[in-house]
Amino acid sequence: MDTLLLILHIFVCLALVGIVLIQGGKGAEVGATFGAGASQTIFGASGSQTFLGKLTTGAAVIFMLTSLALAIFWGRPGGSSIMPEQVTPITAPAQSMPTAPPAMPVVPAPAQNK
Numbered sequence: 001m002d003t004l005l006l007i008l009h010i011f012v013c014l015a016l017v018g019i020v021l022i023q024g025g026k027g028a029e030v031g032a033t034f035g036a037g038a039s040q041t042i043f044g045a046s047g048s049q050t051f052l053g054k055l056t057t058g059a060a061v062i063f064m065l066t067s068l069a070l071a072i073f074w075g076r077p078g079g080s081s082i083m084p085e086q087v088t089p090i091t092a093p094a095q096s097m098p099t100a101p102p103a104m105p106v107v108p109a110p111a112q113n114k
Contacts, residue, residue, distance in 0.1 A: 002073055009066035016059040023052050 012059055012063045016063055019056050
């Protein structure tokens with residue numbers, strides 16, 4: 001499950017980068033990039049912004065959901081890690097118990113004569 005989700009996440013990430021890169025900026029015509037005479041006919045009569053805008057939104061939502069799912073799956077205790085040798089469990093340093101001081105024999109104080 002984790003591997004499938006990771007592959008989907010990487011694919012959506014690359015697709016999102018590609019979709020954003022083919023979008024034109026404000027005032028730029030997407031069709032002119034590809035050498036088309038009529039800039040809006042390359043993606044159909046409806047124009048490129050609605051199609052690419054919806055595609056970007058869909059890819060962004062899927063990217064966020066897969067990011068959240070991967071964080072949940074790999075963030076739980078005992079879960080697997082992509083880099084297991086880099087992740088070491090945090091343990092408290094072992095503290096040795098202090099040894100008791102050697103027992104000193106109790107010697108009564110010498111009696112004082114008055």
